[in-house]
Amino acid sequence: MEKNKLTEGKLLPLIISMSLPPIFSMVVQSLYNIVDSIFVAKISSEALTALSVAFPVQNLILALSVGFGTGVNAYIARKMGNKDLERAEQAAAQGLVLSFVHYIVVVGIGLFLSEPFMRLFTDNTEVVKLSSSYTVIIILFSFGQSIQIMIEKILQACGNMIAPMFFQLIGAVTNIILDPILIFGWFGFPAMGIEGAAIATVIGQILAMLAAMGTLIFRKQQLRISFRKVDWDWKMIKEIYMISIPSFLILSIGSIMVSGINLILKGVSEIGVAAFGIYYKLQSFIYMPISGLVQGTLPILSYSYGAKNRVRLLATLRLSLILSTIFGVLGSVLFWLIPTEIMGLFTSDAQLLSMGNWMLRIIGSSFVFGSFCYIFASYFQATGSNFFSLSVTLLRQLFLILPVAWLLSHLMGINGVWLAFLVSEFLTAALTVHLFRKDVVGKTIYINSMKNPLHEK
Template sequence: MGELNKMETKPMLPLIVTMSVPPLISMFLQYTYNFVDCMFVSWISEDALTAVSLAFPITTLMIAMSIGTGVGVNVLIARYLGQKNQDMANSVVSNGIILSAACGVIVTIVVLLIMKPFFASFTEDPTIYDMAVDYMRICAFMEVSSMVHICIQKVLQGTGNMIAPMWFQIAGVLLNFVLDPLLIFGVWIFPEMGVEGAAVSTVCGYTFSMILAFYVLIFRKQKVKIKTKGFKLDFKIFKEIFVIGFPSFLMNALGAFMTYFTNLFLVLYSTTAVAFFGAYFKLQQVVIMTLNGLVQGCIPIMSYNYGAKNEKRLTQTFQYGNTIGILLTGVSIIILCLFPSQVLTVFNASEEMLSFGVPALRIMCISYVFAAIATMVASFMQSTKRVKFSLLINILRQFGLLIPAMWLLSKFMGMTGIWYAFIVAEVITAAISWALYKKYPISFDEAA
């Protein structure tokens, strides 16, 4: 008998904590790239903040593709390890990395082709447009390194190794944080590049993380490895990665579409409203990605125990994860309700932005606790081969209910209605998610 995996033996609460804290930190750091860029470029001007904010839907889509592919790899590896199928787990590693690199190249090309008409649909201001194009033209080249390093991150997390991925993520973010002010403002020997400097810093950070990820996977002992002997491209694995990872991709990608449509509503009021929502969305993503970090810790545990047909530990993981998610988002709500103006001053908010931004922040943050419930149910469905329910929940949360609610409530309440739409959409989605969880019990018929 092989060595027992901690995902089938360790007490549940300590296991979830040790599995979730490192990816929680990693997911938090993943979204600090654009957060840090926005913080520094806001010191240039509000136009610069608006330009980088307009680029956020595109960068969110790029990261969503990376996370979706990575989660597909993660779930498959955990499931095969639960079935004690080492050869297939190694095959997933090799196929996953190749697929990630290929997708990264394709996404980079697409972004370069669509960015100009995308930005032109939002602004006629030549200054904002030029800065947005300058930023995105460079940021597009982060995608290959983003795809590959997140894939390796999820490979290791699928084996229960949560520490190494956290450290190579931290290394990339720290490099970005150091380079941002140096390249944006031209400190010491570095040229003054403005928003382009923020983009260069981001690309360097992701590339550094990718290099470290390969080093850890190849030269450090892991429970899986890159399969070379007898390796062949397996398009069945490609398909499974896409199918399993699609809900995670959609959850993140819909955030980009949501931002796009929200900006279309807000630009009717002012560019300051767009700048505010760009700042808010960075804050929201910090909270939601922290929640997703918890989810990424729970998914391999649920997938492993689903593969091992251990219903007790599978259910325990979901219950503990749901409780922790509610507590985490509850703390976030308290902080944002008590200190909204202090939070917005990080983005050098003007008096006009603060006038509507403070009440808006207090309204929208209430939705977080309901988002925690829906996200945890969606992840449970994803881990137990009920992808269609996971897809439905994610579509309802960020698009199917939210956009119509924005349109309807803005007709009666103006810009304030846009903020309340977030609460309405999340409450209804959480109720539907819980109903699905209760109605459709676990089935192990397709676990093998």
């Protein structure tokens, strides 16, 4: 059997080789989101608003796929670390079947509840109409995204990070190319407006799924996936879902947080809602690379934990923290130095530019603390401390940020809302370090057992 590279070689080159592909592809995905918004904004302001209203539904579908895929990924890597190849193959087969089950559930619930959900955020009938037409297409064809992401996570658990990068690039590039063609009716195509944007999205997802299926079926893999192995091991399924919950919440709670912040901003400044919308798209350029780093290191952490290699486990964590801090510092410096130029990509309104400058500088100061929370949450996932991982996620995305933002908005106005991000990330990071120390003691893993990670093999 082919050697598993998760057990071999120096850690730093391994982490970089496994993290660069998802970092690159996720940055491309972030770029696609911004480009998509720029194209839709040219239709009308209602169309751009409709895209924003549809975001929570679209994000929840993505969160379900990525969250469950991450759970399967960690479980497979852990079992491979234990040399239990049969269980790893069984988990991969069950993951694919359950991904399609999730799609059926999404269609059943999404088509029924999406329009009433959107009416909670706007009374504009045109916005509701546009967002509903966009969301229906996204929901009906979401199987492409669901299956593609599951295959991607299975391959990543085996140490293959290159193929998943190409799957994501296929989807993103297809989307970017088709967006203006289908939205504005280029090259003889009918102008379909916001529906064209949705069709471009699902075509990209389906092409990425087909590429993923072709790779899984026709290329030699470490795991032999057979649907005969789907014997519904409920203990395994329960464990996978328990690992999946924190990842799902990391993405899905963002939708709740955005809605809550928008409600707070609406009571302080209507233009603040627009400013925050721009920030939320921009921050993905900072956190998506960190999320890519998490994707690259999670299999290493899970494998090392499963193999009871505590030295390698903690060395991987240490290097992950160093690299994520670099990303966070670079993001902060960028937001501090050129906030006007960044905001100018989206608007020329003087008031919005002025507000955006302060917003980017204040919230940008929180990136380092946020990056710490990301990495430690991933470590807790890999080592089975799901409650700690869940706690970190809930604190920074929900239980701290919203009440702190509400309180500071009454004390300091709109700048208090921006400051709430810095306060919440700092407090969560401090608590996370405390949880880590407690976790280390509980597992009898001692920090002083770490060797120089640059020379660890």
